[in-house]
Amino acid sequence: MCRSLSLALVLSAIAVAAPAQLQFSLSFPAAAHAEPITGRVFVILSRDSVPEPRFQTHPFGRGVPIFGLDVNQLAPGQAAIIDGTVPGYPLSSVRDIPAGDYHVQGVLNVYTEFHRADGHIIWAHMDQWEGQQFAESPGNLYSTSQLVHVDPRAGGTIALSLAQVVPPVELPPDTRWVKHIKIQSRLLTAFWGRPIYLGATVLLPKGYDDHTAARYPVIYEQGHFGLEAPLGFSDDTTPAPPFLKALLAQYNHETRPEFYHAWTGPDFPRLIAITFQHPTPYFDDSYAVNSANNGPYGDAILTELIPYLEAHFRMIGAPWARVLTGGSTGGWESIALQVHHPDVFGGTWTLYPDPVDFRHYGMVDAYADTNAFLFTTRGRGFLSPQTDWHHPERSLMRAPDGQPLISIREYSRWEDVLGGHGRSTDQLEAWEAVYGPVGDDGYPKPLWDKATGHIDHTVAAYMRDHGYDLRAYLATNWARVGPQIMDKIHVDVGDMDNFYLNLAVYDLQAFLDTVSNPRARATFRYGRPEKGHGWQHATTARMIREMAEFITLHAPAGESMAAWKYR
Known part of the structure; x- marks a missing residue:
């Protein structure tokens, strides 16, 4: 009994002497946000202060440690605690942080409550026209970066005050060449129970204001959210550094000044180019299709956004004069729009698309x-x-x-x-x-x-x-879809795409090369050797020339194209 008592006293003394575990205490003042917030708080650590730690988290970049925790109706002044039980990446826990000095920053990603038309009530982040970037989404809260000593063995509490508020996005101004459009979608607003917007950035051809009788074919470039001009257009003609020019050339990309001079120069096809903005509460992009989780984005783009654009800009507005392109996410979108809506679009130049056959969902056979x-x-x-x-x-x-x-x-x-x-x-x-x-x-x-x-x-x-595995969709529906997309599919991908996207493209080609009644006559090009994500078979300017030639070849008999074929 005495021995047991002695052991208990020793254990008690050890417990008293043990330091408190390391934890981060995050709170925000009422001056930053007066109401309780439901969302997710993050603690981010970096050995470098530039850029701020909140901009260093992505694994494809610096991949600094980040830890995240949901909060529900967190009130001003109330603390959220991130400790050793909270998951992190690439470190699993704050207990795994090597002792040392770090620049530490907290962020609070604010969620919105949605009462959806399908009856579900969810909380998610409402995009603020920044493209679902939690570190720079307007209205999100963050702390200033502070240099602190962190030692999990010593423990202690590090307090972070989320007193800073991300300001609204500064929208780029319209120019002679580039126009920006933003409309509220009736269909998406009805689905999400809150106002939802669609946008577009329009790149006009040389002579648009002078040739007032001309109507133009359109290139719809798909891709991630962005407010910059389509196709990499910029009127900044500062020459690119030699190293950048050489790097771009390896993947057949021209520099921005080179593309500017092509687009605005003589003897270049006069087309309109358009990119869409369609962020969702789940991503910076809807993939331009209807979805059980995202709602009717495909219908909204086809029946609301494109008709609006065709009513406000001089477009031909016929399937043969609408072509698609895009890379990666935009690559999948471009081919999905073509095969699901062959009566709307007249051809696609698809670049390194996200998986088009889910037997190669990257390296996974789903x-x-x-x-x-x-x-x-x-x-x-x-x-x-x-x-x-x-x-x-x-x-x-x-x-x-x-x-x-x-x-x-x-x-x-x-x-x-x-x-x-x-x-x-x-x-x-x-x-x-x-x-x-x-x-x-x-x-x-x-x-x-x-x-x-x-x-x-x-x-x-x-x-x-439900038609998202595009190879499977085509195999099931070829008798109906095939006659409408013959020779309209062109796909580029590097043989060593960084995300293994070439594997699903091989699967798609294997199907389209062997299908009959009718033959697909699709074009596939592969970058070799060791060409990764971003490879295309020609410069963007050269591909636009190919598109213009294709449009001319597929125009209805008797269709005059003289109005848009000027120098």
Whole structure:
């Protein structure tokens, strides 16, 4: 009994002497935001102060440590605590931070309550025309960056006051060449229960104001949210540094001054080019299709935005005079719009598209694989692992020489830190919001478990059966769609695309090369050797010339094109 008492006294003394665990206490003053906030708080650490830590978090960049926690009706002056139980990336916990001096910053991503037309009530971040960037979204709160000593063994509390408010986005002014449009969507407002907007940036051809009788073909360039001009156009003609020019040339991109001189020069096709802005509460871009989670973005773009543009700018407004292009996200959108709406668009120049066949959802076969994180399937190659004891990690991103850079497991954890319930507003969960079903909780149902990688094949089947697997959609609907898209699909991708997007393109080509009644006559070009994400077969100016020639060739008999073919 005495021995037990002595041991208890020793343990008690140790407990008293042990330092408090390391934690970060985040709060905001009423002067910054007077009402309680539902959202997500972040603590970010960096060894560098420039740029601010909040701009250094993405894994494709510096990837500094970030830790995230949901808050529900956090009141002014009330503290949110980020401690060792809160998930982080790339460090799993604040307990894993190496002792040292760090520039530390807190951010609060503000959520909005949506009462959707499907009956679900959810909380998510309402884009403020910044493209779902939590670090720079107007109305979000953040602390100033402060240099502090952090030592998990010593513990202690580091207080961060979220007293700064991100200001509104400064919209670029209209110019002679570039016009900006923003309209409220009736369809999307009805779905989300709050005002939702669509936008467009319009690049006009040389002579638009002088040739008032001319109507023009249109290039619809798809891609991530941005307010800059389409096709990389800029009237800043400062010569690009030699190293940048050489880097761009490796992937067949011209410099901005080179494109400016082509677009505004003599003997260049006179077309209008347009990019869309259609951010959602789940991503910076809707993928331009209808979606159970995002709502009727496809219908809104086709029946509200494009008619508005055609009413306010002199466009021909016929399918043969509407062509598509875009890369990556925009690549998927460009081919999806073409195959789902062949009666609206007349051709696509698709560049390194997001997965167009979900048997290669990156490195994952969404239908056959059981785990997104680990290679477990036998017999998928001459040197495929054949052992039950060794399951290699699947890569999400590689360098063009093949070196893996980040795994699917790591990127899934990164997204899980950014937001629960599919609210990371990042790439993998964006696909789930676009392609997948609504979960019982009203949020996107995940394709795989973010902790284990286990794939839910009911979600994969839903994605395929609702037309988002474009190769599968074409295979099912070729008799109807095929005659309308013959020779209208052109696809470019590097053979070592950083995100393995070339693999699904190979699958698409394998189908289109063998299909008959009718033949597809699609064009596929591959950048070799070691061409990564961003490769295209020609400069943008050269591709525009190809588009103009294609439009001319496919114009209805007797259609005069003299009005827009001026010098």
